Amino acid sequence: MAGQKKEFDWFDRPSSRRLLWRLLWGACVLTVVAELFVHRHPHFGIDGFFGFYAMLGFIGCTAMILLAKGLGKLVKRDENYYNDHTEDDVIPEDIDDGHAD
Amino acid sequence: MLTDIPPSLLLFAGALITMLLRGRARNVFLVVLPAFTFWHVSQLSFGEGTSIAFLPTFDALEPLRVDKLSKAFGYIFTLNAAVAFLFAFYVKKAFQHVWALIYIGAALGVIFAGDLITLYVYWELMAISSAFVIIARNTLRAKQAAFRYVMVHIFGGLLLLAGIVMTVSSGGSIAFDSFDYADANLGTCLILAGFLVNTAAPLFSAWLSDAYPEASVTGGLILSAYTTKTAVYTLLRGFPGWEPLMVIGCVMAVFGILYALLENDMRRILAYSIINQVGFMVCAAGIGTPMAISGAVAHAFCHIIYKSLLWMSAGAVLYRTGKSRCTELGGLYKTMPWTLLFGGIGALAISAVPLTSGFTSKTIIIAATEHQHLFWTWLVLELASAGVFLHAGIKFPYFVFFNRDRGLRPKEAPKTMLWAMGILSFLCIWLGVQPQMLYDILPYAVDYKAYTASHLVTQMQLLMFSALVFFLFLPMLKRTATISLDSDWFYRKGGPLFYRAMDKSLNGINAKVADLIAVRYTAWLGKFFRNAPAEILGVLLVPYWTAIGLKADDIADRKEKLVLRAKRGAFPVGITACLAVMMLAIVYLVAIA
Numbered sequence: 001m002a003g004q005k006k007e008f009d010w011f012d013r014p015s016s017r018r019l020l021w022r023l024l025w026g027a028c029v030l031t032v033v034a035e036l037f038v039h040r041h042p043h044f045g046i047d048g049f050f051g052f053y054a055m056l057g058f059i060g061c062t063a064m065i066l067l068a069k070g071l072g073k074l075v076k077r078d079e080n081y082y083n084d085h086t087e088d089d090v091i092p093e094d095i096d097d098g099h100a101d
Numbered sequence: 102m103l104t105d106i107p108p109s110l111l112l113f114a115g116a117l118i119t120m121l122l123r124g125r126a127r128n129v130f131l132v133v134l135p136a137f138t139f140w141h142v143s144q145l146s147f148g149e150g151t152s153i154a155f156l157p158t159f160d161a162l163e164p165l166r167v168d169k170l171s172k173a174f175g176y177i178f179t180l181n182a183a184v185a186f187l188f189a190f191y192v193k194k195a196f197q198h199v200w201a202l203i204y205i206g207a208a209l210g211v212i213f214a215g216d217l218i219t220l221y222v223y224w225e226l227m228a229i230s231s232a233f234v235i236i237a238r239n240t241l242r243a244k245q246a247a248f249r250y251v252m253v254h255i256f257g258g259l260l261l262l263a264g265i266v267m268t269v270s271s272g273g274s275i276a277f278d279s280f281d282y283a284d285a286n287l288g289t290c291l292i293l294a295g296f297l298v299n300t301a302a303p304l305f306s307a308w309l310s311d312a313y314p315e316a317s318v319t320g321g322l323i324l325s326a327y328t329t330k331t332a333v334y335t336l337l338r339g340f341p342g343w344e345p346l347m348v349i350g351c352v353m354a355v356f357g358i359l360y361a362l363l364e365n366d367m368r369r370i371l372a373y374s375i376i377n378q379v380g381f382m383v384c385a386a387g388i389g390t391p392m393a394i395s396g397a398v399a400h401a402f403c404h405i406i407y408k409s410l411l412w413m414s415a416g417a418v419l420y421r422t423g424k425s426r427c428t429e430l431g432g433l434y435k436t437m438p439w440t441l442l443f444g445g446i447g448a449l450a451i452s453a454v455p456l457t458s459g460f461t462s463k464t465i466i467i468a469a470t471e472h473q474h475l476f477w478t479w480l481v482l483e484l485a486s487a488g489v490f491l492h493a494g495i496k497f498p499y500f501v502f503f504n505r506d507r508g509l510r511p512k513e514a515p516k517t518m519l520w521a522m523g524i525l526s527f528l529c530i531w532l533g534v535q536p537q538m539l540y541d542i543l544p545y546a547v548d549y550k551a552y553t554a555s556h557l558v559t560q561m562q563l564l565m566f567s568a569l570v571f572f573l574f575l576p577m578l579k580r581t582a583t584i585s586l587d588s589d590w591f592y593r594k595g596g597p598l599f600y601r602a603m604d605k606s607l608n609g610i611n612a613k614v615a616d617l618i619a620v621r622y623t624a625w626l627g628k629f630f631r632n633a634p635a636e637i638l639g640v641l642l643v644p645y646w647t648a649i650g651l652k653a654d655d656i657a658d659r660k661e662k663l664v665l666r667a668k669r670g671a672f673p674v675g676i677t678a679c680l681a682v683m684m685l686a687i688v689y690l691v692a693i694a
Binding site for chain 1: 438
């Protein structure tokens with residue numbers, strides 16, 4: 001439509017995505033570098049290693065994603081597995097019908 | 102005196118008044134009432150209120166026991182209710198609100214119950230009223246889910262009742278205090294099992310992820326706060342230091358993450374996330390030290406706030422788009438920026454990002470594991486903390502508000518929804534920056550400093566690298582239009598299977614017997630009585646006729662006549678009399694033999 005304000009689409013632009021990726025990597029590096037400047041109080045020994053929490057986050061999350069992926073092979077089913085998708089075209093009462101505000 | 106009135110009664114009375122009010126007056130009343138109840142809770146003085154005499158041999162009932170533990174839960178339950186009803190300002194019908202008030206009132210009743218009998222009554226009332234909150238969405242799916250939901254909770258309630266009866270009948274008191282782990286017996290274990298059903302413990306968790314996402318926009322929001330947190334309260338009160346709870350809590354924390362990662366429906370992601378979060382609290386109850394108990398209360402307090410906030414942002418999206426699957430949502434940041442902002446604050450808070458309430462509350466539980474040198478518990482909870490950021494912190498906002506633009510251009514959420522989300526967002530940050538106010542209402546004083554340089558760095562490492570993993574593995578996390586089988590499979594598939602098995606076996610036997618007795622046997626009996634006399638006479642008379650020299654033709658002729666007569670019962674009088682005499686003779690002979 002003519003005269004309409006241009007839509008805000010910053011997050012869809014490839015340049016923005018590149019910037020966000022760089023920021024994410026930068027933040028990761030920054031948190032590890034910051035550890036050089038703090039005094040740590042490890043409780044178990046293993047958590048005293050340099051960058052332990054970064055490793056924990058990285059390896060732990062990777063493991064959980066792979067585990068979830070494996071679990072998915074076992075438990076994922078079609079949406080209508082329980083035959084209860086009989087009213088997908090019905091709009092429940094709690095959905096905005098365009099009039100209420 | 103007002104301070105002798107249990108807070109639950111205020112909400113029950115409010116439920117009655119709600120039915121009488123109309124329009125805007127009702128919506129305003131619904132916000133004011135919980136706010137007033139919040140003030141009422143703050144005015145309650147510590148100790149036990151009026152006790153009510155119960156059956157002669159029992160102790161008295163204590164419907165109002167106030168201490169720091171119950172009061173902390175009382176605050177957050179009423180505060181959350183007030184904001185939730187502000188969010189629900191758009192709801193026109195009273196039905197759901199009436200049941201929601203009874204439900205919240207019953208939850209408060211459990212919190213302030215000083216004895217097991219009062220607790221049990223409120224416990225069951227919670228189950229019933231929450232089922233009606235689910236039914237209120239008025240879809241077939243919601244009704245079916247509510248049916249499954251209430252069946253599981255009735256089962257849990259029966260475990261609890263059996264446990265109470267066994268405990269009391271073996272000389273225990275009806276007072277609800279902490280049970281000793283060293284004296285664990287079947288009675289206390291059944292009570293624990295009853296409570297664990299409501300915490301969504303493993304094997305009994307599916308009621309949550311099955312039913313809550315089928316409730317309405319507001320219904321899901323209200324349900325998310327009370328049932329599980331009431332159960333957490335009962336564990337903190339009754340079972341602190343019961344070591345198996347640590348294992349159960351750890352399993353819940355990981356289970357919630359794995360299923361949330363697999364899930365496609367945004368409200369179901371949040372439902373699994375509740376299981377993950379409650380896992381931390383159950384684990385804290387298992388640790389049982391003052392620090393762990395206080396940490397669990399602080400976590401429950403903050404969790405209710407940020408989880409409500411997340412359900413609100415998901416609810417606003419559902420309200421505007423009518424969609425809740427990640428595969429159908431995306432790109433909403435363009436038209437719902439405020440919902441994104443508030444939902445994002447909730448997502449950061451649940452992930453325990455510094456400056457949010459998660460950072461100042463959940464980490465107390467982790468610190469408690471460090472103090473007790475519980476290595477494996479600590480490791481699992483740290484992993485689970487990283488996993489929270491994956492599924493609730495990033496996955497939920499990413500797939501709903503960013504990801505691919507699917508051409509949806511919904512309006513921003515209504516103003517009252519935004520106000521409600523704004524208030525909770527403020528609380529998330531306020532409690533993250535100024536946690537002392539929260540620490541002051543905890544049951545045990547905590548000497549815990551969340552903001553140390555070391556803690557900030559390690560937490561940010563954990564979170565940033567989790568985020569990195571999420572985006573590196575994004576292709577593997579693409580949503581599919583699927584569901585994941587959970588423990589509800591056993592009754593959703595097992596139930597019909599049991600029905601079919603019973604149908605096939607019992608009804609099969611029934612049909613066979615009916616065929617045998619009613620159809621075959623009766624017909625045979627009829628045929629027998631119709632033909633037998635002639636046949637028997639024939640057998641007797643044919644040799645006689647042959648003996649007196651009748652021809653074969655005559656014999657056949659006579660036999661035919663005999664059969665006809667026998668069928669009609671039309672024998673000449675002489676023959677009938679003769680047969681009767683023969684019969685009597687046989688009977689006589691049998692009798693004297």
